[in-house]
Amino acid sequence: MRQWIIAAALLPVLGGVALAQETVKIGYIDPLSGGGASVGEVGFKTFQFLADELNAKGGILGKKVEIVPLDNKTNPQESLIQAQKAIDAGVRYITQGNGSSVAGALTDFVAKYNERNPGKEVLYFNYAAVDPVLTNAKCSFWHFRWDANSDIKMEALTNYMKSASAIKKLYLINQDYSFGESVRSAAKTMLKAKRPDIQIVGDELHPLLKITDFAPYVAKIKASGADSVITGNWGQDFALLLKASADAGLKVNWYTYYAGGTGGPTAIKQANLNHQVFQIAEGIPNLGNPAADTFEKALRAKYDFSLFYPRVVNEMRMFAAAAEKAKSLDPVKVAAALEGMEFDVYDGGKGTMRKDDHQFFQPMYIASFGDRTEKEPFDEEKTGWGWRLAAKIEPEQTMLPTTCKMERPN
Amino acid sequence: MLELIVISTLNGVLFGMLLFLMASGLTVIFSMLGVLNFAHASFYMLGAFFGFQLSRWFGFWPALLVAPLLAGGLGAAVERFGLRQVHKNGHVAELLFTFGLAFVIEELVQIIWGKSPVDFRIPSVLDFPAFTIFSTNYPAYKMFMLLVSIAIFVGLLLVLKKSRVGLIVQAALTHPHMVGHLGHNVGRIFMLVFGVGTALAAVAGVIAGPALVTQSNMAALLGPILFVVVVVGGLGSLPGAFIGSLLIGLVQTFAVSMNGSLEGAFGPLSPTYAQSWLADIWSVTIAQIAPIMPYMLLVLILIFRPMGLLGTRET
Numbered sequence: 001m002r003q004w005i006i007a008a009a010l011l012p013v014l015g016g017v018a019l020a021q022e023t024v025k026i027g028y029i030d031p032l033s034g035g036g037a038s039v040g041e042v043g044f045k046t047f048q049f050l051a052d053e054l055n056a057k058g059g060i061l062g063k064k065v066e067i068v069p070l071d072n073k074t075n076p077q078e079s080l081i082q083a084q085k086a087i088d089a090g091v092r093y094i095t096q097g098n099g100s101s102v103a104g105a106l107t108d109f110v111a112k113y114n115e116r117n118p119g120k121e122v123l124y125f126n127y128a129a130v131d132p133v134l135t136n137a138k139c140s141f142w143h144f145r146w147d148a149n150s151d152i153k154m155e156a157l158t159n160y161m162k163s164a165s166a167i168k169k170l171y172l173i174n175q176d177y178s179f180g181e182s183v184r185s186a187a188k189t190m191l192k193a194k195r196p197d198i199q200i201v202g203d204e205l206h207p208l209l210k211i212t213d214f215a216p217y218v219a220k221i222k223a224s225g226a227d228s229v230i231t232g233n234w235g236q237d238f239a240l241l242l243k244a245s246a247d248a249g250l251k252v253n254w255y256t257y258y259a260g261g262t263g264g265p266t267a268i269k270q271a272n273l274n275h276q277v278f279q280i281a282e283g284i285p286n287l288g289n290p291a292a293d294t295f296e297k298a299l300r301a302k303y304d305f306s307l308f309y310p311r312v313v314n315e316m317r318m319f320a321a322a323a324e325k326a327k328s329l330d331p332v333k334v335a336a337a338l339e340g341m342e343f344d345v346y347d348g349g350k351g352t353m354r355k356d357d358h359q360f361f362q363p364m365y366i367a368s369f370g371d372r373t374e375k376e377p378f379d380e381e382k383t384g385w386g387w388r389l390a391a392k393i394e395p396e397q398t399m400l401p402t403t404c405k406m407e408r409p410n
Numbered sequence: 411m412l413e414l415i416v417i418s419t420l421n422g423v424l425f426g427m428l429l430f431l432m433a434s435g436l437t438v439i440f441s442m443l444g445v446l447n448f449a450h451a452s453f454y455m456l457g458a459f460f461g462f463q464l465s466r467w468f469g470f471w472p473a474l475l476v477a478p479l480l481a482g483g484l485g486a487a488v489e490r491f492g493l494r495q496v497h498k499n500g501h502v503a504e505l506l507f508t509f510g511l512a513f514v515i516e517e518l519v520q521i522i523w524g525k526s527p528v529d530f531r532i533p534s535v536l537d538f539p540a541f542t543i544f545s546t547n548y549p550a551y552k553m554f555m556l557l558v559s560i561a562i563f564v565g566l567l568l569v570l571k572k573s574r575v576g577l578i579v580q581a582a583l584t585h586p587h588m589v590g591h592l593g594h595n596v597g598r599i600f601m602l603v604f605g606v607g608t609a610l611a612a613v614a615g616v617i618a619g620p621a622l623v624t625q626s627n628m629a630a631l632l633g634p635i636l637f638v639v640v641v642v643g644g645l646g647s648l649p650g651a652f653i654g655s656l657l658i659g660l661v662q663t664f665a666v667s668m669n670g671s672l673e674g675a676f677g678p679l680s681p682t683y684a685q686s687w688l689a690d691i692w693s694v695t696i697a698q699i700a701p702i703m704p705y706m707l708l709v710l711i712l713i714f715r716p717m718g719l720l721g722t723r724e725t
Contacts, residue, residue, distance in 0.1 A: 033525035034627045041526050071525075176698065206666075207701050210631065212622035215421045215552075216666040220697075222546055223414040223667075236527070236623065248417075249539065249547035 023066045024059070024329055026051070026125075027086030027094040029079050029106070032071035035209030036098050038262040039235040039308075043097060043127075044069050046309050049299055050316040060320045061329060074098060074209055076105035083109055087122060092331050095315070097128025097147070098235070099208070100179040107134060107143045114142055114409075121409075123331040125319065127312050130257075131178045132186075135357040139404035142331075144338055144358045146311040146318075150179060150232065150257075151400055153280045153364070154186040156393045157230070157255055160278070160366050162194045167253070169201045171226035173217060175237055176205035183232035183257070201226050209237055214244035221250060228253040239263030246271030254278065259369060260308050260387070265380035268369050275370035275388065283310030283347035284367045284387040285378035292347050296378060306380055313346040314360070318353070332409060351395065357404035364393040413544040418663050424552055426659025427559035431614035432632070433639040433651040434566060435607025441583040441646035442603050444501060445493065448508040451633035452515035453608040456481045457615025458624045459523055462530040470533040478612040485608025489601045512629065520626045527625040555617045562613060563652070570648070579603060583646060584722075638704045642711050644721020653719060658704050665700035 028047055031040035044067065051065040059065055068091060070082035079102045086094055096106055103126055110124045124143045126134065130150040134143060148156075161167055172187055174180030184203060191198055201224040206217060218241070221229060229252050233241055238258055245252075246267060259268065259279040268277050285296050285306055292310075299307050307313070318341065323329050326337040340355040351362035367387040372379065379386040436450045460480050464473035488511065496507045532551045539547035570576035578599060582589045590596040615628075622628070635658065643654025673679065673693045683689065711718060 033520065034625075035623075037526035037625070202669075205698055210701065212628070212631065213421075213425070216418060216663045219414055219417040219421065219546065220667045222417075223411065240623065247539075247547065247549040247552075249542070249545070 023064045024093070024323075025066050025068050025086075025089070025091045027068045027070055027083065027089075027091040029070045029072050029082050029086065029094055029096045029102075030098050031074040032069060034073050035236050036074040038239075039098055040071075042262055042305050042308060043312070045303055045305075046299075046307070046312050047095070047316070049302065050313060054316065054320055060323045061327070063329065065316075072096075072102060074102065076102050079106055080109050087113070092121070092329070093123050093125060093319070095125040095127055097126065097309075099177070100129040100131030100134065100182075101177045101208075103129030103131065103134055104138065104178065107138060107140050110142045111140045121331045123335055125315055127309060127315050129179070131182050133178070133182075135359040136403045139357050139402070139406060141335065141358070141406055141408050144335075144353065144360070146315045146360045148280075148282060148362070148364055148398060149359060149400075150182045151186050152361075152398045153257055154183065154190055155400060156364050156366065156398060157278075157280045158187070158190040158194050159393070159397075160391050161191070161228075161255060164253075167195070167198055167228045169199050169224070169226045169228070171202040171204070171221050171224055171229045171252075172200065173202070173204040173206065173221070173229060173231050173233070173241070175208040175233055177208050180205055180208075180232055183230070187230050206237075209235065211237065212240065214241045215248065217241070218244045218248045218250055221245075221252070222248060226252055228255060230255045232257045234258035234261055236263065239267045242267035242271055242273075242277075252276070255280075257281075260284070260306075260380065262305065262308075263381075265369060265383050265385065269381075269383040269385050273370075274385075275368040277369045278366055278390060279369070279387075280364060280366050281310070282314075282345070282362050282364055283307075284365055284389070285380075286367075286372075286376040286387050287347050287365070287389060288375065289348045293377070295346070300378075306378065310346040311360075314343065314351065314362070317346075318343050349395075354399075354402075356406065357402040358406075359402065361395040361398055363395055364398060365389060366391040366393070413546060414667055416543055417546055417548070418667050419660070420548065420552075420556075422660035422663035423656065424556050424559075424659070425663060426656035427556060427563070428614050428618055429635065429639050429659055430652055430655035431559055431562060432611045432636055433643070433655050434563075434648060435610040436636060437640045437643070437646055437648060437651040438579070438583070438603055439607045440640065442579070442586055443489075443493070443504075443600055444586075445504045445508065446637070446645075447607075448505065448633070449488075449511040449515060450508075450608070450611055451629040451636055452512045453481050453485055453611040454615040454618075454632060455519060455626070455629040456484065456515060457612025458530065458619035458628060459519055459528070459615075460612065461616035461619050462523075462528050462624055465530070465533075474613075474616050477616045478609040481612030481615070482605045482609025486601050486605030488608075489604035493604070494597065494600075512633070516626055516629060523626065525626055527623045530619045530624040532620045551621060555621060558613070558617055562610065566610075566648075575602075583648075635704055638708045641708055641718055642704075644718025647718065647720045647722070650718055650720035658707070661703050661707065662700055665703045666697050668696040671695045 028044055030043055031037050047067045051067050054065045070086055072079035072082050110122050114121045126145040128147045130147050132149045132151045135145055172184045174183050254277040256279050259277050296307055322334050322337040326333040338353050341353045343351050345351040345362045349363040351360055353360050368390050370385050372386045376386050432454055439447050457477055460477035461473045464477050496503045536551040536554050538550050540550040540553045541548055578594055639654040639658050643650030671693055679692045
């Protein structure tokens with residue numbers, strides 16, 4: 001009896017060792033509990049869906065791709081513990097997206113780890129943390145970013161707002177950490193240059209993912225007389241902000257980064273803001289790209305959400321392409337292959353991983369959310385409303401200079 | 411400006427009343443059992459999740475009634491079979507017991523309902539704007555929350571002041587040992603008070619669940635504020651808990667709506683300091699420090715009036 005128990009206990013351990021040699025493990029370090037869980041879970045399933053897609057084609061260099069979920073509770077310290085745990089379990093590639101505070105800690109951690117453990121290097125694929133500093137002052141050879149950074153997004157958004165003469169009074173509301181800070185300062189400097197006539201009537205920073213009732217903030221926006229709001233809020237911080245606006249009957253135009261996240265579309269519909277909420281992203285459903293439409297349909301058939309992360313598709317497919325180009329899964333060789341790599345992105349067109357700072361440049365789209373025409377087949381969160389293209393920004397127009405001085409391993 | 415004041419007052423009072431539903435139970439339990447129940451906010455969370463589950467099966471209204479009863483029953487059981495056994499080993503053991511219980515409940519909730527928020531909706535009967543002040547709508551559900559908490563407050567007051575049970579409870583607040591000596595079944599009173607206290611927290615959970623977010627970290631988000639309320643109001647004092655709740659509710663809501671900073675009051679910092687760490691402190695607004703205001707209040711109260719605003723006992 002006793003032997004049986006020991007054998008049963010050992011079985012998964014032995015199995016794990018045997019499997020480790022045949023799989024490419026990607027450590028997914030993001031919130032799976034707490035205020036960020038709703039977006040973290042969608043991200044995890046998206047990665048899994050893409051791993052399945054790669055595995056169906058025989059994996060990467062014949063090895064199966066496995067996504068290892070690690071809950072970091074949107075907390076930088078916790079993330080480092082999880083990263084160490086992942087590395088101990090044989091992970092050589094980690095990916096993270098939610099929270100630039102987390103990303104800052106992780107990129108430092110990975111750089112230090114790689115310095116101390118030559119031959120066991122780890123790569124960090126960032127799919128959504130958009131603080132510009134990560135590809136500027138704090139850039140690292142081990143970090144690659146597939147999402148456009150906050151300054152790029154703001155540049156595109158303000159170019160669009162430049163021609164919207166209806167904007168007179170603007171309110172800024174953002175999360176109180178490095179990312180929110182960069183959104184507000186970029187918005188202020190860029191608008192000052194492009195639309196000096198716009199009056200900024202409010203500039204708010206609120207705690208990250210801790211607020212469950214935005215009513216006091218909405219009352220303040222209302223009292224300021226703003227006609228438009230810029231927010232970089234994501235996850236629950238966006239959905240609840242819009243929910244509170246719907247309750248209070250606040251009618252303004254919203255210029256956002258992440259309106260399409262979980263709960264966002266439902267709240268917009270509830271607030272009845274028909275094509276009054278704009279989002280800047282690297283892709284949306286309803287662009288009419290046949291390959292993307294097929295993917296979108298397959299994803300929706302499997303899960304009850306739509307594709308919020310075209311950048312994850314780019315990341316995973318490009319990772320496979322880079323490994324095949326390098327003919328190796330050694331992180332250093334994969335990193336070298338990724339540098340400067342051109343790639344056909346998910347929603348059509350070409351993207352480049354800039355060698356100087358490891359920032360990916362790709363076509364960007366500004367879209368509004370509201371009722372649909374026949375040419376827009378996809379709705380969101382069963383609201384009946386969907387995304388409509390407002391403007392496309394070519395990669396060349398988003399190429400902001402970088403201050404990065406990349407240090408490469410010898 | 412007037413609009414902002416009216417709306418903020420409403421929001422503040424509402425948040426304050428929700429806090430009171432929880433703080434009242436916590437403070438009464440403390441007076442009687444001498445135990446600061448760290449798991450109190452967990453019963454608030456249990457209330458929300460029970461409410462969510464029951465409203466799925468039977469609709470919102472039965473859930474509003476049954477969920478607090480369930481949570482209260484669970485609370486009573488915790489007192490009867492948990493706390494009372496631990497009591498022999500002294501207060502520290504009791505404190506640690508409730509501390510551990512909070513973690514156990516959180517893990518259980520995560521196992522049963524998952525870590526991400528559940529879809530707990532406002533009942534459609536109450537999903538409309540109650541009234542419009544100036545141009546801002548005030549949701550009917552929030553008025554409903556306010557009315558329920560006021561009704562419970564009044565009910566609690568009547569029971570405590572007018573009924574025989576209330577008399578004993580009140581006596582036990584100030585002279586817990588004397589009540590025992592007079593021959594009352596103190597054990598049963600303790601169980602009852604613990605059950606009612608946790609049920610009140612659960613009521614707060616059921617009504618707050620749809621308006622705020624029902625997820626497994628909601629206890630951890632609200633727990634610390636709850637302790638601020640009872641300490642500021644005075645440990646063991648019901649009127650104190652009431653005043654403390656409203657005070658914290660209003661302070662938090664109004665702080666959010668204020669933009670004042672040292673920079674605004676005294677003008678920009680002289681250029682010699684503009685690049686130093688002083689600049690951050692100088693330009694931070696009251697709205698930005700709103701979340702830590704209650705804790706600042708807590709520290710000030712502990713320094714200048716350790717027994718709390720209406721507390722009588724030095725603890």
